[in-house]
Amino acid sequence: MRGIKDRVAIVGMGCSNFGERWESSAADLMVEAGYEAYADAGLEAKDIQAAWLGTVSSFRTGQPLAEALKLDYIPITRVENACATATDAFRNACYAVAAGIYDIVLAVGVEKLKDSGFSGLAIPEAPGADVAPPTPPPSQFAMAATRYFHQYDIPYDKGKLTLAEIATKNHHNGTLNPKAHFQREITTDQVVNAPMIAWPLGLFDCCGVSDGAAAAIITTPEIAKGLRKDYVLVKGLGLSVGAFGVLRDDWDFTHFPETVKASQAAYEESGILNPRQDIDLAMVHDCFTITELIIYEDLGFSGRGKASDDVHSGSFTLEGDLPVNTDGGLKCFGHPVGASGIRMIYEVYKQLQGKAEGRQLKKADVGLTHNLGGRPGSFTCSVAIFGSAE
Amino acid sequence: MVGIINFGAYIPKYRLGADTIGWHSNQERSVANFDEDTVTMAVAAGYECIKGFDRGQIDGLIFASTTPPYSEKQCAAIVAEALDLNENLFTSDVTDVLKCGTTALRSAFDAISAGSCGLMLVIISDSRQGPPRSETERNSGDGAVGFLLGSHNVIAEYEGFYSVTKNLLDNWRSNGDPFVRTWEDRFAIEEGLENVLNDATSAYLLKYNMKPSDFARVALYAPDGRRHTSLAKGMGFDDNQIEPPLFGFLGNIGAAFAPMLLAKALESRVEGERLLVASYGDGSDILGFKMTQDTKLSRDLLGVTGYLESKEILESYETYAKWRSVWDVDDGSRRPDPQSPSAIALWRESDKNIKLYGSKCNSCGYIQYPMQSICVNCQSRDDYLSVRFSDQQGNIFTYSMDYIAGSVDVPLVITVVNFDDGGRILCMMTDREIGKVHIGMRVQMSFRKLRVVNGIHNYYWKSIPIRGVANAGN
Structure with missing residues (x-):
């Protein structure tokens, strides 16, 4: 097994502004992200040999990408893998290049969520018996929070405060990012006292629901060298799909095995031995504050039950030893589901190139992205690791 | 010997009562939760009824209600499946009339006596709705009661019956109407309830050569507490024979009303005592029972008493109004309309x-x-x-x-x-x-x-x- 390490490179990326993009269609968003990526790479539509389109509910096939970007009868595959959709579109694109089938390919993630008129996600389901309890994401992750507080004997007020620190951190980072959906600081008081969505999670424990698109152009390291010096290498791609969680009465609801497995695979592939030390920054799937807290432990950044301590000591802030969600995260950058994974890669790419402006980290050579799709017990989790060119 | 082997009650947890804002009455009544109907209440009563018995032996199930959720589609079939009964089962829904509970009981006893069924479950469940602020709303209640009937190990022998049919509009509800309608009550009570029940009871006593004093308890239908007492006394029963009608606690649970009083009476009886059940609705069914053993409510059965005591008073009438769709709740702005289940x-x-x-x-x-x-x-x-x-x-x-x-x-x-x-x-x-x-x-x-x-x-x-x-x- 050769793995993906150093076999493909990113030479261009684009990311639309995220937010309530009333004026823009999904196609407009793809053009915005795609043309930024072309310009960044110094390439054009005619250079793209194949493409992968990630979207959860905005389109059914890859065809709308061809239509939007006027791609010239090239192969396009639509990928859907819940919140890991964009990263998985990116992953498949990487594998096609690594396999030597294509030299230059495009991965695009897009979602147009705000046209539905509903708050939250409103994705139609296949016909069925329809007896499953209505458990939108906040309710699902609230169950993890309830159990986490119980298992580690964390009083409600203290637990809420820890979660609030995660939310305020991500909002702060988002204010340094002009593309983020939300552009203001929030206080822990605001978070703790916000209206309840799914107890114990309040409004500010939940990420934004946004429109947006992001794009990446992937090629071989050899071709990349000819295009730019500061290309970014893919070091590892882990994907883990779980199904057993709620079927097992001994699963604890306080760790997500899919994150553990996907990160182990990516660490092994990229040669990371100590993630807390070896990784300089991470974009993780903070769909809810409790999710980010548990992810710290599942990725091996914090010991089991110890993530709160690391939050309180500021480890994951821009000034900390392992900054997490430097671009604002899902919480503040927003979460157009099928675009988020490539948005995360966009931030890692910019940080590794030293182009992250006001939020630029001093040391940024190895970055990680992480997506968690589905629900506790049956996630689809992707972890990707990137490194600077030599 | 054909009779009642066991019984089981179900009364919803919630009550409208003195502490309910906007209820304006000291009388408590039971209220089915927003997610309960006559089928769900029947399943709960059925589970109480068959607790400790081999459900595999049950070969008949009758569901009785004036308020079944479906106009076409059998409810007994849903109840049977939820109770995990055998498929080789005779089932029937008996509906449309207030006395359908006793009609179901008599039919079941007939089937068992004829040897057509061996062990039968009869579950009576009702949730009748009156217009907001009406006397019907104030006096009604929701609940279900089930009886396991057979010819072996009975606690109460089925001793006799007498039925009359009188075509009369005193309570009615047409297809699509949410609320029960009633005619002016002087006519309804005097010409309907009092005459019919007096005649039917007298005929029963004459048929079996009995007198009111032969009965330890009488479980009698009446639309409210005052009528209940006067009716029972007029028929020759005195206070200590009358099974208290639970107005002010439970309310008139329609078709399940007289059967629920029968279940209450069965909780604590002495061998040899006789019970009389009198239902009402387009006539009346009178059923007579004789205890074959002493009974005492067992620990693992809540019984009518346990369910009456296990309750929560609703904070406001508004909640009840939302549950019964009298007050429309619009949640359409949050989620798309659900699609039909397949x-x-x-x-x-x-x-x-x-x-x-x-x-x-x-x-x-x-x-x-x-x-x-x-x-x-x-x-x-x-x-x-x-x-x-x-x-x-x-x-x-x-x-x-x-x-x-x-x-x-x-x-x-x-x-x-x-x-x-x-x-x-x-x-x-x-x-x-x-x-x-x-x-x-x-x-x-x-x-x-x-x-x-x-x-x-x-x-x-x-x-x-x-x-x-x-x-x-x-």
Whole structure:
């Protein structure tokens, strides 16, 4: 097994502004992200040999990408893998290049969520018996929070405060990012006292629901060298799909095995031995504050039950030893589901190139992205690791 | 000897009462929760009724109600499946008239006497609605009662019957009407109730050469407390013979009213005592019973008494109005309208959804819900025994309380329940008091209506705090 390490490179990326993009269609968003990526790479539509389109509910096939970007009868595959959709579109694109089938390919993630008129996600389901309890994401992750507080004997007020620190951190980072959906600081008081969505999670424990698109152009390291010096290498791609969680009465609801497995695979592939030390920054799937807290432990950044301590000591802030969600995260950058994974890669790419402006980290050579799709017990989790060119 | 082998009651947890804002009455009445109907209440009463008995022996089920959820589609079939009864079962819905409960009982006794059925379950369930602020609304109640009938090991022998039919409009409800209509009560009571019941009871006594004093208890239908007393006294029964009609606690539960009083009377009796049941509605059925043994409410059966005591008073009339759709709740701005459930999926998954079956792996013993073709623990294929979770208890492992899920029951509590003997389910919780939900809370399962879409009443199981006196703290 050769793995993906150093076999493909990113030479261009684009990311639309995220937010309530009333004026823009999904196609407009793809053009915005795609043309930024072309310009960044110094390439054009005619250079793209194949493409992968990630979207959860905005389109059914890859065809709308061809239509939007006027791609010239090239192969396009639509990928859907819940919140890991964009990263998985990116992953498949990487594998096609690594396999030597294509030299230059495009991965695009897009979602147009705000046209539905509903708050939250409103994705139609296949016909069925329809007896499953209505458990939108906040309710699902609230169950993890309830159990986490119980298992580690964390009083409600203290637990809420820890979660609030995660939310305020991500909002702060988002204010340094002009593309983020939300552009203001929030206080822990605001978070703790916000209206309840799914107890114990309040409004500010939940990420934004946004429109947006992001794009990446992937090629071989050899071709990349000819295009730019500061290309970014893919070091590892882990994907883990779980199904057993709620079927097992001994699963604890306080760790997500899919994150553990996907990160182990990516660490092994990229040669990371100590993630807390070896990784300089991470974009993780903070769909809810409790999710980010548990992810710290599942990725091996914090010991089991110890993530709160690391939050309180500021480890994951821009000034900390392992900054997490430097671009604002899902919480503040927003979460157009099928675009988020490539948005995360966009931030890692910019940080590794030293182009992250006001939020630029001093040391940024190895970055990680992480997506968690589905629900506790049956996630689809992707972890990707990137490194600077030599 | 044909008679009653066992009985089981179900009274919803909630009451309108003196402390209910906007109720304007000191009289309590029972109120079905927003997710209860006559089918779900019948299932709950049925479970009480067959507790400790071999349900595999039951070969007949009659569901009786004036308020069945379907106009075409048998409710007994839903109840039978939720009770996990055998398929070689005679079933019938007896509906449309207030006396349908006793009609069902008499029919069942006839079937058993004729040898056409051996062990029968009769469940009477009603939830009649009066217009807002009407006397019917004030006096009515919701509840269900079931009887296990057969010819062996009976606690009360079926001694006799007398039925009359009188075509009379005193209470009626046409197709599509939400509320029961009533004619001016002087006519309805005097010409209807009093004459019919007096005549029917007298005829019964004459038929069997008995007198009022032969009966220890009389379970008598009446629309309110005052009429009940005057009617019973007019028929020659005195205070200590009258089974108290529970007005002010339960309310008039329609077709289940006289049968519920019979169940209450059966809780504590002495061998040899006689009971008389008198129903009313387009005539009357009189049924007579004689105790074959002393009875005392057993520990594991809540009985009518236990269900009456296990209650919560609703905070406001507004909640009740929302539950009964008198007050329209618009949650359309939050979620898209639900689509129709697939009749095919409902049929295919009935073991999972209606019988609440999980599986226990024959290879490794792991218990899982729902049934899995491939064992989640050892990956054996199609090698398992079915496990029924509907009558199991468990603990809440974790939970959430959703304030935006667009239910009338805000917040919507979602629970992960670990069953005592293994197995886990993620399900909604109902009949819960928000401040009392906690990890480790004891729960049981309750059959409830999720929603009605495309005219399909979609049922499934939810967790509830364990009902009962010992668990009143729940």
